Amino acid sequence: xxxxxxxxxxxxxxxxxxxxxxxxxxxxxxxxxxxxxxxxxxxxxxxxxxxxxxxxxxxxxxxxxxxxxxxxxxxxxxxxxxxxxxxxxxxxxxxxxxxxxxxxxxxxxxxxxxxxxxxxxxxxxxxxxxxxxxxxxxxxxxxxxxxxxxxxxxxxxxxxxxxxxxxxxxxxxxxxxxxxxxxxxxxxxxxxxxxxxxxxxxxxxxxxxxxxxxxxxxxxxxxxxxxxxxxxxxxxxxxxxxxxxxxxxxxxxxxxxxxxxxxxxxxxxxxxxxxxxxxxxxxxxxxxxxxxxxxxxxxxxxxxxxxxxxxxxxxxxxxxxxxxxxxxxxxxxxxxxxxxxxxxxxxxxxxxxxxxxxxxxxxxxxxxxxxxxxxxxxxxxxxxxxxxxxxxxxxxxxxxxxxxxxxxxxxxxxxxxxxxxxxxxxxxxxxxxxxxxxxxxxxxxxxxxxxxxxxxxxxxxxxxxxxxxxxxxxxxxxxxxxxxxxxxxxxxxxxxxxxxxxxxxxxxxxxxxxxxxxxxxxxxxxxxxxxxxxxxxxxxxxxxxxxxxxxxxxxxxxxxxxxxxxxxxxxxxxxxxxxxxxxxxxxxxxxxxxxxxxxxxxxxxxxxxxxxxxxxxxxxxxxxxxxxxxxxxxxxxxxxxxxxxxxxxxxxxxxxxxxxxxxxxxxxxxxxxxxxxxxxxxxxxxxxx
Amino acid sequence: xxxxxxxxxxxxxxxxxxxxxxxxxxxxxxxxxxxxxxxxxxxxxxxxxxxxxxxxxxxxxxxxxxxxxxxxx
Numbered sequence: 063x064x065x066x067x068x069x070x071x072x073x074x075x076x077x078x079x080x081x082x083x084x085x086x087x088x089x090x091x092x093x094x095x096x097x098x099x100x101x102x103x104x105x106x107x108x109x110x111x112x113x114x115x116x117x118x119x120x121x122x123x124x125x126x127x128x129x130x131x132x133x134x135x136x137x138x139x140x141x142x143x144x145x146x147x148x149x150x151x152x153x154x155x156x157x158x159x160x161x162x163x164x165x166x167x168x169x170x171x172x173x174x175x176x177x178x179x180x181x182x183x184x185x186x187x188x189x190x191x192x193x194x195x196x197x198x199x200x201x202x203x204x205x206x207x208x209x210x211x212x213x214x215x216x217x218x219x220x221x222x223x224x225x226x227x228x229x230x231x232x233x234x235x236x237x238x239x240x241x242x243x244x245x246x247x248x249x250x251x252x253x254x255x256x257x258x259x260x261x262x263x264x265x266x267x268x269x270x271x272x273x274x275x276x277x278x279x280x281x282x283x284x285x286x287x288x289x290x291x292x293x294x295x296x297x298x299x300x301x302x303x304x305x306x307x308x309x310x311x312x313x314x315x316x317x318x319x320x321x322x323x324x325x326x327x328x329x330x331x332x333x334x335x336x337x338x339x340x341x342x343x344x345x346x347x348x349x350x351x352x353x354x355x356x357x358x359x360x361x362x363x364x365x366x367x368x369x370x371x372x373x374x375x376x377x378x379x380x381x382x383x384x385x386x387x388x389x390x391x392x393x394x395x396x397x398x399x400x401x402x403x404x405x406x407x408x409x410x411x412x413x414x415x416x417x418x419x420x421x422x423x424x425x426x427x428x429x430x431x432x433x434x435x436x437x438x439x440x441x442x443x444x445x446x447x448x449x450x451x452x453x454x455x456x457x458x459x460x461x462x463x464x465x466x467x468x469x470x471x472x473x474x475x476x477x478x479x480x481x482x483x484x485x486x487x488x489x490x491x492x493x494x495x496x497x498x499x500x501x502x503x504x505x506x507x508x509x510x511x512x513x514x515x516x517x518x519x520x521x522x523x524x525x526x527x528x529x530x531x532x533x534x535x536x537x538x539x540x541x542x543x544x545x546x547x548x549x550x551x552x553x554x555x556x557x558x559x560x561x562x563x564x565x566x567x568x569x570x571x572x573x574x575x576x577x578x579x580x581x582x583x584x585x586x587x588x589x590x591x592x593x594x595x596x597x598x599x600x601x602x603x604x605x606x607x608x609x610x611x612x613x614x615x616x617x618x619x620x621x622x623x624x625x626x627x628x629x630x631x632x633x634x635x636x637x638x639x640x641x642x643x644x645x646x647x648x649x650x651x652x653x654x655x656x657x658x659x660x661x662x663x664x665x666x667x668x669x670x671x672x673x674x675x676x677x678x679x680x681x682x683x684x685x686x687x688x689x690x691x692x693x694x695x696x697x698x699x700x701x702x703x704x705x706x707x708x709x710x711x712x713x714x715x716x717x718x719x720x721x722x723x724x725x726x727x728x729x730x731x732x733x734x735x736x737x738x739x740x741x742x743x744x745x746x747x748x749x750x751x
Numbered sequence: 752x753x754x755x756x757x758x759x760x761x762x763x764x765x766x767x768x769x770x771x772x773x774x775x776x777x778x779x780x781x782x783x784x785x786x787x788x789x790x791x792x793x794x795x796x797x798x799x800x801x802x803x804x805x806x807x808x809x810x811x812x813x814x815x816x817x818x819x820x821x822x823x824x
Contacts, residue, residue, distance in 0.1 A: 392759040742806040
């Protein structure tokens with residue numbers, strides 16, 4: 063019970079996308095490729111029972127190609143590019159009938175050569191996942207995509223800051239290491255769910271999405287419609303973590319509904335979740351050069367970022383991964399080459415942290431390797447090089463509102479690092495927010511209070527609660543007097559998307575403007591907009607990476623059973639810069655949730671493949687953290703400053719967790735470079751010591 | 752003494768002849784190690800997502816020894 067009343071998530075009152083129903087609706091099931099790369103020769107539907115509608119590749123030949131950053135995906139694949147790619151869809155009166163009918167669809171295949179590793183996919187002679195590069199989606203809030211024609215590289219992001227090669231050659235100490243992180247599942251409780259309905263040539267979708275306006279724009283291209291002929295309603299989600307971004311089921315379900323002449327709903331099985339959108343596996347080669355006194359002089363970072371069969375937002379992930387891998391340090395000479403690469407694995411996309419975890423794992427492990435080489439405390443090495451207010455980052459931008467040292471110091475103190483660093487590890491994180499981006503919000507007076515309309519999507523992170531609390535404070539009413547309808551592209555003003563921990567930061571400020579507008583214009587309606595400008599040149603990495611930095615640190619204390627390799631996290635602490643806290647319980651839960659997800663990434667999680675097939679697509683074989691896996695002590699803090707602005711914190715405590723644990727192992731002489739850190743990997747490190 | 756090892760092979764593994772060696776003898780360190788080493792040598796572990804056969808074999812030996820230490824204590 064709170065100021066807002068009983069939480070409808072607890073009472074069962076909340077209606078998720080999964081719960082939406084329409085009169086006369088049919089249910090969808092999908093026919094998926096068993097091959098990682100194969101051309102569809104024929105789709106035989108003779109055995110499909112009457113009363114079912116089957117959507118086959120030829121049905122979508124007249125539709126456009128989609129993709130949020132690169133248009134590279136057909137609504138129904140005529141060439142399957144991963145095991146699980148959808149090559150037909152069936153609509154039937156019940157879910158069971160649809161699944162049975164999908165099994166009756168007989169597909170003939172011509173198998174093609176496939177590639178399952180991003181490093182191999184850029185080697186000469188590697189099979190091409192796409193015969194030609196997709197068209198740049200031209201998304202105004204996205205990035206310029208740099209595909210390399212005739213290769214599997216769908217985007218190349220470069221940072222050229224100073225002369226890294228020469229500075230490295232002149233460095234007194236150089237360390238070099240290669241790091242790897244696997245694919246991972248977002249594993250939200252609620253699977254993907256979408257319902258599509260056509261009426262008089264107008265399309266309405268109720269869908270579990272963080273990105274209603276991006277979905278609308280992409281579908282307009284697919285169906286050749288004006289954007290306002292498409293309506294996206296985004297009910298609350300039962301978790302997402304990046305999984306429900308951009309077009310997922312929306313295009314195919316809409317095409318199926320169009321052919322069936324009836325509303326169609328699709329809800330994925332858990333197994334299908336593992337072939338829908340995962341986290342980018344990455345290989346990173348890190349070279350770091352320093353003077354003997356620990357001053358960093360040069361960094362060179364090569365990243366192979368596996369975006370799977372379709373680009374999705376892989377170009378954006380490779381970009382953020384690339385600059386997050388520089389770390390929150392003053393380094394005069396930096397070279398980064400970060401490639402987003404197609405492979406015949408399921409597509410990879412946004413995952414809480416958006417690439418930062420992968421490169422921070424590499425970057426912050428390298429800092430401890432360098433500290434050991436220099437015979438210097440890892441804490442002192444970091445302190446000596448941390449960015450401070452007014453310093454220039456490798457992107458050329460001048461840093462402002464900088465709190466890395468506060469975060470690091472808080473994390474170190476929480477585990478008593480300076481008293482005794484044995485068994486302990488630290489990690490400090492720099493992560494950017496979606497830049498450029500735009501957030502609009504509307505406030506309108508109602509008989510009982512106010513309605514606040516925005517396209518910020520609720521996925522369990524508590525954006526509705528934050529907007530109610532902020533609105534009540536600004537409008538001088540009770541939070542319960544504020545109504546917040548589901549995001550709806552017909553009635554909600556534009557928002558770039560609910561990603562990158564930006565909603566409270568962006569919408570909170572837009573709301574201030576809207577409330578001021580309401581007051582100035584008679585008290586009935588107000589409109590507010592915040593625009594953050596910027597972006598990076600993909601060829602030099604220069605520009606504005608982020609108008610707002612997510613800053614945090616983690617500390618881990620571990621013990622190791624050196625006979626079995628079992629690692630116990632005795633204490634895990636995260637310190638996150640919050641500026642000003644709006645919704646304290648919500649902010650604390652974001653920290654806890656991020657840390658537990660980071661723990662899963664560090665110790666347990668990895669999607670496994672055999673010839674491109676996922677071999678652990680269930681929660682028996684794919685282990686997310688359970689209560690028994692939690693650290694003995696899990697603590698965290700929100701760093702606040704008087705008069706500070708609201709900082710995003712939905713992801714910050716995740717990326718630093720794996721490296722903090724890896725560095726704790728290094729303090730015991732155990733060197734690990736790959737995630738997850740399984741007992742077997744620890745034992746190998748014990749043997750190698 | 753009866754020692755059964757699970758989550759290592761397709762079915763739980765027991766080697767009565769190794770356990771038989773403990774009949775009428777004190778479960779001292781040497782005997783504990785002998786039985787543990789025997790289990791580690793004779794099980795036919797599987798490899799899967801949770802660990803390789805080599806890892807299972809190695810840890811079987813450790814866990815059997817530790818279980819016998821618990822019993823002896």
